[in-house]
Each structure stands twice: as C-alpha cells, then as structure tokens.
Amino acid sequence: MDLTRAELLEAYRKLRRIRSFEDKLGELVVAGKMGGFMHLYAGEEAVAVGVCTQLGDKDTVTSTHRGHGHCIAKGVEIAGMMAELFGRATGVCKGKGGSMHIADIERGMLGANGIVGAGIPLATGAALTARIKRTGGVAVAFFGDGATNQGAFHESLNMAANWKLPALYVIENNGFGEFTPTEFVVPVKDIAVRADSYAMKSLIADGMDFFDVYAKAAEALAYCRSGRGPVLLECKTYRFAGHFVGDTLVYRDKEEAEDWIQNRDPLQNFETQVLEASLVEAEALRRIDLEVQEEIAAAVESAEAAPWPDVAETETDVYVEDGG
Amino acid sequence: MDLTRAELLEAYRKLRRIRSFEDKLGELVVAGKMGGFMHLYAGEEAVAVGVCTQLGDKDTVTSTHRGHGHCIAKGVEIAGMMAELFGRATGVCKGKGGSMHIADIERGMLGANGIVGAGIPLATGAALTARIKRTGGVAVAFFGDGATNQGAFHESLNMAANWKLPALYVIENNGFGEFTPTEFVVPVKDIAVRADSYAMKSLIADGMDFFDVYAKAAEALAYCRSGRGPVLLECKTYRFAGHFVGDTLVYRDKEEAEDWIQNRDPLQNFETQVLEASLVEAEALRRIDLEVQEEIAAAVESAEAAPWPDVAETETDVYVEDGG
Amino acid sequence: MSRKLSLGMAVNEALRIAMETDPDVILMGEDVAGGGDRKGDDVDEMGGVLGTTRGLVKAFPDRVLDTPISEMGILGTAVGAAATGLRPVVELMFIDFLGTCLDPLLNQAAKLRYMFGGNARVPLTVRTVTGAGMQAAAQHSQSLYWITAGIPGLKTVIPSNPADAKGLLLSAIRDDNPVVFCEAKLVLGVSGEVPEGDYEVPIGKAKLVRGGNDVSLIGFGGTLPICLQAAEQLASDGIEADVLDLRSLQPLDEDAILATLTRTGRVVIVDESTPRSSVASDVAALCVDRGFDSLDAPVKRVMAPHSPVPFSRVLEQAFLPSAARVVEAVRSQV
C-alpha cells in the first residue's frame, strides 16, 4: 500500500463525509425539509473515493442520479452542495439543478445526471478533449449496472476503444436497477466481460473495499494515461438504503441486505484494515467523524439560512447571453 | 447437404432473381428512370437466401436500407416490388414506401428500414409475439456490420437474451459502413464476439457461400425453435456495387474488390458446388437465368405501364381510420 | 356505481380491465412488475416507481414484463410486437426519457402503416408521466407532449381527472393506432369519482367542463384545475368563463375549440409546456385561421417560460402556469 498516513486520513474523511452527508439527507427528506427525487450513495463510498483520490485537476468525472458521492470525492464543497439540495441561491448550481444535476465544472465534476447512461458519452467527450488538446487528463464515467443496458454505454465504449481515448468507465454494480435485481436484466455474471465487445481492457474490484478499488483504479488510470486506451472497471457494491428515499424495500432480501450492511460496510472495512496494519489510530478516525459531523451540521445550518433564488432566475442561464 | 434438387433449383432461382433485380435497378437509376436513394444487395445474396430458404409462414424478417434481397428471399412478388420502386399505385406499398421501406407483412417481411439498426428491436418484438402467442415462429433481423455500433443492437440483444426469445440476429458484415471500412469503427475482428456480452450463442458463416450460410442458419434456427434463446450469426460478405447507386467507390481498394467479385461471387460459388457434386445440370441453371430475366423484364414493363397513385393518397393510411 | 380513486389507481384499474378482456394486451417497462416476477418466492412487487402497476404481475404473471433500462430496445420491441399481433402497453417512466427512444415512435410506430401502404397496424400504447410539480428538476419534469402530438401517425391524450384517465386509457389500448397516454404529475395523485366496470372515453373529443360566455379557457391534464381555479376567480368579478378540457392533443377537437371561441370571442390557452412548437401555438393558430371572424381579442397563451425546469421549489412554482397568470391574461384581453 503506497498511501501515506495523511492520504489515508484524507481518504477516510471522504468516505465518512459521504456517509454522513447521505445519512443527513435521508433525515431531511423524511422530515419534509428537502424535496425532489433523492438517491443516496451510502454503501458505495469506496468506489467514488477509491477512484477519485487518484484524480487531479485536469481529470474530469461524470456521474449519475446517485451523484453526491462522486461530487464529494472529487472535492466539491459540502456547503454549496447542501444549499443546492435545499434549492437556495447559494447552491453550487444556484438551486437550479438539485440532486440529479449537481455539478461543479471547475472541479472537473461534469454533473450528476438524471438520464441513466447519459454521463457515459459525456465522459467520452471529455476524454476526446483531453486527447485533442493534449491535456494529459483522464475522464472517468461512473454509472450503475443498469446503465450498462443503455445504448449509450455500448456506443460510447466502442468509440472510446476505436480512438483509444483516455477514459475510465466505472460500473457501480450494486445488484439492482431500481427494484429489479441485476441478474434479471443482465445475463452475464460479470458485466466487465462487455469490454470484450470493444477489445477493451477490463478489471473487477471489490467495491466495498477501498484498497481494492484503489489498486484496480491505479492500474486502470496508468493504462489510460499511457495512451493505450480506455478501461472498463466493474466494482461490486451494494446500496445500503433504498433506490430513493421513500423506497419501501419490499423487493429485496432482508438477510442479504443485512449481510452487506453488517459485514461489508466500506467504512468499517477501511477502519479494520488500517487499524490492523497499524497505519492510523482509532482516535484519529473518531476525530474525523466528529469534524465531519460538525461540518455537515454547519452546512445544513447555513443552507437553511440562505436566501431563495430570485424568481427572475427561472429564465436566466438558458443561453450564454452574448452568444460567444 | 440435405437439400433436394428442387430445393437447390429454387435457391438458385432466388439468388439469380436478386442479382438480376439489383442489376436492373442499377441500370434504371443511372438512366434516370427511377428515383430515391437506392442501395443494392448484389454480392450478398447467399446470406438472405441461405437464411430465408429455411423460414416459413410463421417466421418474420426485418431488414435494412439494403432490403430488396431480403424481400425476394422471403417471397415477396417481383412485380409489386418493381412497381413500388417506380412509385406506382400498384406497388406493394402503393408507392408510398419506396426502396428503403419496402415491406410485405403478409409474407412476414416487416420492412426494409431507413434507420440503421432500427429493424433489430422490431424483430425482437416479433420474437416476443411468437413467444407470448406461442406461434412457433422465429424472427430474423438482418443488418449490417455498421448497425452493430448502434445502441439499438445492444439493447435488443440483451433483452432477447434475458427473455430467451426465438430471434436470429444476422450480421451482414460486408466490410464497410457507407465508405468507412469496418475495421475503423469496430475494434474486434469478429463482430460475433459481441454475443458474449449477453451470454448469447454465436456463429460465423462465409456469407459468399450459400451452403455455409444454410448450414449455420439451420443450426441457429433449430436452437431458436427449441426455446433455448436467440443466436447471433455473422456472415462475412461483400457488396459488389457502391453503397448506393451513384457512389464513386474512390474509397475502396480496387484489387480487393476485384478479388471478391471475380473469385467469391455467391452465384458462381453455388454453381460450381452443385455442378461439381452433380446435383443439378448447367442447363437447368441457364434456364432459370432466362426465366428470371424475363420475369424482371415483365415486372419493369408492367410497372412502367402502371398508374401513378392518386394525389389524395398523400394523406391516407396515416391512421387506422376507425381507430380499432 | 363509482368510487373515489386517484388518477394513478384509475390507470391501474383500466390496465387490469384491458388485460382481462384481451389476452393480447401485455405490459412492458422498467419495474412495472418491480422484482415481483421472481417465480417461486413471495417477494412483493413495487409496480413501477409510482406504484401505478402494482398488483398486475400477480394477476397476469406472463404478460407483465420487467425490462432492462433500455428505452430504445423496449419501445422498438413493443413496436415490433404490436405490428405482429400483440397490443403492448409500455411504461416510459417519464416523458423526458423520450430522448433515449424517439426513433421507435417517430420513425417506426408512427410511419409503418403509411410506408407500407396501409398494410400495417401498430396498436401500441405508451403510458408516460409528464410535467413539473415534484421538484424533479430539468430532466424529469418536462411536458414534451408537444413532440408526440406533432408526429403524424401518433395520437396523444392527456386526462385531467381519474374518470377520464380510465376511459381514455381503455380507448388508447383498444385503438389500432399508436397512442401516447400522458399522466400529468399535477393531477396524478388527485382523487375523483371513477365509474366501475368497462367504459371508454373517445379519443379526439374535448369536454366543456364549465359554461360561460365571456372568455374561453382552454386547458388539459395538469392545467385543467388551474383553469377552473381561474374561472372561479373571474366569476367573482362577473366574468364567466367557458372551460374546455382538450383531453386529446392529437387529434385536436377543432370543432369544440372553434365552438367555444364563437361563443366567447376570447381565448386563453393554458399549457404547461414551453412556448415554442407547442399545442398552445397550434390552438392559437387554429383560432386565427378558421376562427378569425369570431376573434374579439388577442389569443393569449399562459405557459412555462422558454427555459428548462428549475429544481428549487420557488423557481418551479414560478415556472408553472398559475390561476393568477390566467386571470391576468384574461384581464389583458378586456
């Protein structure tokens, strides 16, 4: 493991930040304080953090309807995100985007996306920009198992493979697309095999294990950066909550869920490994837990106090006004 | 080879009928007697005939912009086709469809299609009907190598595999999508490997050899009919003429083209094999050649003499009038 | 006999009747069963994200099909199935997803019959949720019925209440043409009396839901309650409004539109969609063409602005048409 203590702590902070952020959102929606369709990332943190920890300013990511984790992992500010989800003028998208469109282009976060699969070609385009403008950057598309059944997945991977673009395609295989088990709609066990249709390199990671994701992503990113072409990385993971806040979860096996949640929690997993290897101390982690809790409480407080957007904003930002 | 002499002669008649039909269309378009975008099937006859010879009334096919061959192989009348291409009221689609939309639902021919890849889900739907209504039929989708880069291909094959539909997907890999060589846009040598993304059975045939197509299609159709699910069959073939009538062919290697045309002509190939095996006599084939020539001449003559559609027809057949 | 049902439950009832009365009717879509088709176990199904199809997979296990998230494949497959003898009802979860599956509607379902010279029938129904009002933001809140209404060969209907929803859906399913059936979020949860049993509401017939001779308020789907609210407000000022519920966007009931215009001379169209290429524009264009001689005032369109749908509650409310804006439009005419 080539991560320094500081890097490990930073990784843990991100894992925890995502978890606490998502838990808080769940509460807020249930309490009727927050609206919209809300899809939580809890349980899948190791994927976003394992990959994004290795990305820099020139690298970009595209995301899904379940996008808060990717934002946080890519470094988007919590306060701006929270204000966005409260629909306030101080939101990172001025309250116009909301959960499914949260984005921060300056941080290379090209947006959550309400259209399943739509982020995949966008990342392909970002990779094309990197290639043509020789930025040295890599574009990463995060998307679910369900999204691999979209035509956009197929077309994009084929194009990226043909052009050997620096693109990393990350499948977050959490076993479900909404309420439908993946095995009902994907007739192969490992979705990673779909890379073979494009003679593309593929890898599989344990998406509940930060270190495994990190290692596989490292290999994949090195491959992309070397100009050898795109990589498909499948991370096997699980979402701890429902598809969206409000999902009654009647369709899923309770024992199976309990097993994932109790025995394979990525935060617990991380902690066990770093403590066993004596890389960091438990107190350092607890301190981060507290700091994150405070950070999120502060974000909620400031968001709730923030102004609503002016109604005139309904009609602005449709076009770049001067045309160019 | 389990084909009777009569069946062999019938197969040859279809091969010849397609070739002569297409040659005649080429002439007519160049002479300015026929309009529209015209894509000829010459060179690929063994694929349509090798497959369709084994289809019955309950089986359906969907086709492409290059659809005359599939029509003829599926038994659509030459006279109605020719009238259609002349835009006459007596056309099989009353002159409303033309080359890219020629169809004959009564014969299970669900249409040429101007949208690359669009016939693939249509055939999937026909297979679903066969399954739900237990007709015992199989649906066959013919499409080009280029169409395998469409999302519709991916989505359809996945659905068919999940549902184990009686569908046969036939790739006519003729080495080009318009003017772009297949290897520029498909990074795998055998497109048939794409079946593995869906755990689907696949086969590869020499698309210039009627007997090889016939054998592979027989295997595939038996598999489909047995309820084991869909099959992807890749036929390696070549189009003798340009992408459309008018194509200057500047982009293609002349020697390579000559080689295919001189040494791998599916009609020549068929003739050589049946003569060598003494299954039929050359005179029988020549007789068919003449009969087909007369048949096509008659079709042209009757089409040219046929009435134009009434202009009121522009606005009819948009809806089923009584609503149902 | 009737009882109160939400629009969603009226849809559920129509689907059940359609499937009971015709073995060729099948349901397809993402989670229309919702995990419930796991044979041999007792897992409960969700019946779609909004629960509209709940219970149907248990009743018709072979004819309710959960699909992959593959709208192009789903719609294309449904068109192929419709052209070969089934009568598929597809759920397109939100009409915004039309972007992923327009071709099977635009170039296949709508055109097969014509291209084949009348030798095809495509009895396909696409159920889809439209419009804003749930803070679902730009990609889950559009009122894109203007696209399907604009495509020759398709029909598009949009009920404003549960009773019409049931009858229109039964008509749509039994229609031999492809029909897009819109469920507007603004009225999807609203309850109303729904007759029991099997009945149809004809496609292409608007309904005058309130009589008045001063102005015509024309709405449909989610804007109907807004029209009625505005009519109440206007009435208290002594202005009596006709309120016409279009119900069908294609075919348009031109006669009913011209009849109300003739009565009042003043028309306000209330349409949740953005203004360009809209149903509202078509109605206005009809008025200024065939209804020109009856027009006493400018035809006003109360619509969303030319923008995407915003997320923030305050912006979404500003985005939607309101009774206040309708009243203001009427005032500008007199």
Place this chain on the structure above:
Amino acid sequence: MSRKLSLGMAVNEALRIAMETDPDVILMGEDVAGGGDRKGDDVDEMGGVLGTTRGLVKAFPDRVLDTPISEMGILGTAVGAAATGLRPVVELMFIDFLGTCLDPLLNQAAKLRYMFGGNARVPLTVRTVTGAGMQAAAQHSQSLYWITAGIPGLKTVIPSNPADAKGLLLSAIRDDNPVVFCEAKLVLGVSGEVPEGDYEVPIGKAKLVRGGNDVSLIGFGGTLPICLQAAEQLASDGIEADVLDLRSLQPLDEDAILATLTRTGRVVIVDESTPRSSVASDVAALCVDRGFDSLDAPVKRVMAPHSPVPFSRVLEQAFLPSAARVVEAVRSQV
C-alpha cells in the same frame, strides 16, 4: 469579391475557415472524412454522403473524425467535448436520425448551462440535412426543425441561400450555445453568390428579401424560393408581397415578423414541416397575440399535410408546399 457556389460548397468553405481560425473546432460524423483518414495511403475521401465536407480531412487530419454509426454516442461525446473546451461541429446526416440521438440535445446540450446555474458552456454545432424533394421517403425527408426549435437552450438556424449559409454557419460555430444548422434539400444544390473570406450572419435576425405592402409571405430554408415564386405570380396580379426569410427559427425575430405584419395586415407562413407543433404555428400565435391589432385577415399556414413523407414522385410533389398553394392562400385572404 464573391463567386457562385452551391449551398453545400458554401458550408464547406465556412467549415474550412472555422477550422483555420480556431484550433478547438473539430468535425465529427459518419463519413465526414469518408475513408480518407487512412493514414499513409492515397485513398480519396468522400467527405460525407453529399460530399459537403470533402477535402477537409486532408487539410486537418487530426480534427476531422469519422465515427461509427452511433448517433447517440457521437452527439453525447460532442456535448462532453464542448463542455470541456472543444468546439465540435457534428454532422447528423439527416435530421430524421434525431430519433436515435435526441437525449444529448434535449437533456444535455440544451440544459447543462441552466442546470449548472450558468457554470457551463456548450459551444456545439450540429449540421443536418432537412426536408423532402429527393424521393428519399418517410425516414430521410422530414423537416424536424420544429423539435430542435422547441427545446429551450438550443438555437436553430436554416439558411435559404449559399451566402447566408456560410455566414450563419460561422456564427453558429462561434456561438457559445448549441446551435442546430439545417441544410434544406430543396436549396442544398442551388448556387448563388458567396462573398469570399470570413464573415458572420447574425443568429436571430430575419431578412426582408422583397418589399410589398399587400401581404407578408414568411418562409425559410427550402420554402423561400417558393415564397419568391408566389410573390412574382401575385405581382402580375397587382398584389405586392413582403417576403421575409426567417433564417433563424430559434430565436425567432419577432420584431421583424410584427413589422411586416404591421405593414401588410396579412400573413401567410410557408413551412415545409407538418402542421402540428410547428414553427408556422408559433408565428401565427405571435401574430394573433402581439400583432392582433394589425391583423386584417386570417393567418394562413401553407405546409405539408399531417402525414409522413411519401416516396412516389407524384405524392412527394403534392406533399410539398408550392407557389400555387401560397397564391391560393393569399387569394383566400382578400
């Protein structure tokens, strides 16, 4: 200085200038090179099915990209590229193929900026061929600009002559918004004087191409020649027509439309598309709203019928608007 060029060749010239003056401009599409990017051999390229991009891959070998037949992937990739610093020009061979790739335009290109609170630019241009006239039948002959013009966040332009084509395309490429650039088949091969060098025609400005005070004929793209022909015929009867070329369908030049209406009091809109959800309806709706007081006659729309485009030559001619139908519409007004 100018010389005669076809509209297609004017487009080619604009592309070359755009690529010469901005290294971020790239071209993508099916066969836009056309086999010509085979490095190291001397195979000639086709430059697109209609030859419009011929010669460009030789001049800019790294920036002219042949793609697979994957419209969804192409458009989506182009949007991603545009949002990250390139200025892609995509060829969508025929606008009919919008069915396979609407999402990247509808839900991505058009909305990113808005959804991201103004923090995105999508300088994307989509060139596409529209309309009937080549017997290309139902799936290759549609005038679907009404769809792109209806989507907030997109612009849509359609030149009627080579000089405008060159200037509008240069404006489109340099615009920081996504622009759909339509090349109407009816005028694609027609030649006209085209100025040399680099110039722009502003997006959103209509052009009065003929002055008259009796009636306003409003057209664009392929219908402009039809308007002019009709104006000639009317002139011989002593009716003098204003002919307005919209050039831009979104934004609409509302001022120019209202100005001609004010001058003449009579409007006929000539639009090649089908009638529902159309640009023509929007123009009519504008006239009966803001232009109501100037209207002296019903606003007439001369359009295609509500049907798919037929193949047969005789039917296709009947389907298309004609000068005779325009004249007849004007006659019905007086």
